[in-house]
Amino acid sequence: MIQKFFLICSGADLELLQDCPAGERNKYAGIGATVFFTAVMAFIASAYALYTVFDNVYTAIFFGLVWGLLIFNLDRFIVSTIKKRDSFKSEMLQATPRIILAIIIAVVISKPLELKIFEKEIDQVLLEEKNQMTLDNQAQLAQQFSPTITQLEQQITGLKNETATKAAEVNALYETYIAEAEGRKGTEIVGKGPVYKEKREKHDAELAALAELRETNTAKIADLEAKIADLNQNYDQKVTETQPVIDGVDGLMARINALNKLPLLPSLFIFLLFLAIETAPIIAKLLSSKGPYDYKLEEQESAIKVWAEQRVGERQAVLATDQALSQKIHAEIREEEAVYRHKKQQTEALLKAQADKFHEVQLKSL
Incomplete structure (x- = not known):
């Protein structure tokens, strides 16, 4: 039963094989088994690849089954259309397009399985890329807000410097009228005379102006700091809104790009393995000698042609x-x-x- 199923998979004529030796049937059963298991691997690879796209098990299984059946039909067609000839050159000529097609199928099958096999390494590469993308995104968003924030901070610094300068002037006036009272400067007469009173009044007037300036600048600084806080809040909001986009960079194309950044040799060996599996039935038919089934098939085709x-x-x-x-x-x-x-x-x-x-x-x- 199993042998008959694999013979069907090989695309051979079952009626002709009935009259052939057991070795001939075993050969074509082996070819059919290779075709079948290649289709199974294609189903697994396609289902995993589509799962990374749709993130739905049932959708991935459905389309994976369709893809597996398509690969099965192509492989069966490729194997069944290769006929043994009397010249190896003519056999190779007819097999060349089929070998090219088998190489394409091997690439399509092996790539998703490579993604699964090197999943942990790919996750590490994606994590590094996401971290770098997060930093780049923050830097790009900061360029939208930094000039305004810098300008506001400069205004705050100017207001603070203005207050500090005014305070220094008031302190200097305070030192002046105290020195006048002590007789260290000015008239150098100890006591609170007319000059002292004049300097004291000037100091008190500047002190009142300083208080008013400090109150005004404090209000301006509070307003500017509130604007800076709003800008920082908007910046944080932008970062929060764009971060899910970066976190979602985990699709099929992103994983393939991450796979290409890994060492080439392991991926190459996996590809060569599937290439060997995919081309094994073709190579086997090319290298095998002309068997009873080939003679019977040639006789049947020649009879129809002559008729x-x-x-x-x-x-x-x-x-x-x-x-x-x-x-x-x-x-x-x-x-x-x-x-x-x-x-x-x-x-x-x-x-x-x-x-x-x-x-x-x-x-x-x-």
Whole structure:
């Protein structure tokens, strides 16, 4: 039962194989098994690849099954259409397009399985790329807010410097009138005289101005700091909104790109393995000698070909004979006087009838 199933998978003619030795049936059963298990691997690879795209098990299984059946049909077609010839060169010539197709199928099958086999390494590469993308994203978003924030911070620094400068001036005035009272500077007379009072009044006026300036600048600084806080909040919000996009960079194309950044040798060996599996039935048929099944198939095809050529030849012979007979018959008819006189009478009658009809039409038109 299993052997019959694999023989069906090989695309061989079961009726011809019935009369072949057991070794011939085993050979084609092995070819069919290779075709079947290649289709199974194609199903697994396609289902995993589509799962990374749709993130749905049932969808991945359905389309994976369709893809596996497609690969099975292609492999079965490739193997069944390779015929053994008397010349290896002609066999190789007819097998070349099929080998190219097998290479393409091997690439399609092996790539998703490589993604699964090197999943942990790919996850590490994706994590590094996501981290770098997060930093780049933050830097790009910061470029939108940094100039405004820097400008506001400069304004705050200016206001603080203005307050500090005013405070330094008030402190200098304080030192001046204290030194005047102590007799260290100015008039150098100890005591609170008119000069002292004048300097004290100037200091008190500047101190009041300082208090007013400090209150005004504090309010301005608070307003500017609130704007900076809003900008920082908007920046954090932008980062939060764009981060899911970066976290979602985990699709099929991203994983293939991450796989290409890994060392080439392991992926190459896996590809060569599937290439060997995919081309094994073709290579086996090319390298194997011409067996009983090949002779029987060639005999069957040649019988059909000869029969078709014979029927075509017979039809051509019938056509040539019919044409020759028709020419001979018409040649003999041309020589008979009775036929000539009858044809002449009929022609004269036709011409007279046409003339009478034309004359009748002309009279009606007058």
